[in-house]
Amino acid sequence: MEQQLLIYNTLSRQKELFRPINEGHVGMYVCGPTVYGDAHLGHARPAITFDIVFRYLQHLGYKVRYVRNITDVGHLEHDADEGEDKIAKKARLEQLEPMEVAQYYTNRYHTAMERLGVLPPSIEPHASGHIMEQIALVQQILDAGYAYVSNGSVYFDVRKYQEQTHKYGQLSGRVIEEMLATTRELDGQEEKRFPGDFALWKKASPEHIMRWPSPWSDGFPGWHAECTAMGAKYLGSPFDIHGGGMDLVFPHHESEIAQCVASTGHAPCRYWMHNNMITINGQKMGKSLGNFITLDEFFAGSHKDKDGKEMLAQAYSPMTIRFFILQAHYRSTVDFGNEALQASEKGFAKLLEAYKTLGRVAASAGAEANPEVAALRQKCYDAMNDDFNTPIVISHLFEAARIINSAADGKLKLRQADIDELRQVFDTFLFEVMGMRDEASEGGNGQLVDSLMHIILDIRATAKANKDWATSDKIRDALAAAGVTVKDGKDGATWQL
């Protein structure tokens, strides 16, 4: 079935029909993490957002090459006077090799992403491994006349680019003149011809550990260069989709466009996608606000705010966080609060239970085709096709859960074909496309637990049959204390962790 996928393109500020450059293939580049600290909630959002895009495009039958970089060079500490490389600074503090730090946090990032159900990208290039490509890019821009060398550093000539292409600001909607009116005084500005110019190559100061030789100086690439160079290397130019957080629109992505246009004459990609940001209890997340929560802290359920007060009421599993993020559309902000997270935890458990219940629903001979079931699959596709509207997909799955539970209660009759269809819709949308998984049933002892529970519930059923309420309640209470909920139904008891 051919699906008409609409994607909101930041460039045009509207939804556009998705058409790949090469039929059947999609190239997607997403800005990945800077590996100088533990992954936090801000990393989970884009990773999950574009994991959905990756999964859904594959589901539609596209062969997708998904490139997500690891930034391990060249980014300067925000509040550092000397413009010291972030990773180098951290390394000095911890007495480690810079690459050791990068590797350590890269590993931890991978672990956190795996737990969140984020598929690994097709290629995960490191900026440090592509210095040559970045130097070549800088040279191309110099050759094209859109850059100049100043004191060993190379800067992009924004004014000239603007005069010749009138494209600077096309993505972010910014007007150069306006920007400059509000420009602040910053270090290093005197090397530039124009305050709006940005670095393509930066000469390293003596204390700067991470440095590479180049035709202009020992230094490191400018902060927009890696994405332009690696995107073109692995996806060609132009490619289909470029993604990242909304905070990257300017200057990062704007500058990527400029670098690409200056060096090749055309834009880097066709569709720009940006996920919105995350807030915590209505506040933006920031170190200074003391609400900078790492993913591991979420998983463990422990985070003290700046007053030493515990902010998390409980631990939240990776799947709870994933489901919560998917319950909001990726272009909206999403607010993390205990009440909201608990709602997601329960909601997701309800869907999983309904899916399991489906296995116990018996087909009714002679039942009519259920019109709601018949419409379900396409409604889910329609929601996904409308710019990946996962909250709507989830709302349809809740409707499906209601149908399943009604059937299990005997209040609704389903024919076998509808039961099969319900199972397939859950398999497709909840598990395959949205990447949710049943954490409780993982861990390897599932079979054993199943049989043990079967034995226990069998004993309890016998007790109940004998009206031995003391024994049956003792079993139920003891199981509850161990974290297992017993649920009595018409056809015997079931259990849930």
Add this chain to the structure above:
RNA sequence: GGUCGUUUGGCCGAGGGGCUAGGCACAGGUCUGCAAAACCUGCUACUCCGGUUCAAAUCCGGAAGCGACCUCCA
């Protein structure tokens, strides 16, 4: 300060000119030895002030709150 975006019921969130998602919470009911679960029912909202329209949460203008970005921070 500038540019852009956003503001939905107790909480989270879709939608986006008339038909008013979904989840959680809460209340009542059915079922059950009791409880839980499940099902049924109720709670029906769109920041404020103007305007356009037969009709506005939805469009336009203004105000306020919140957020992102504003040059070396992905």
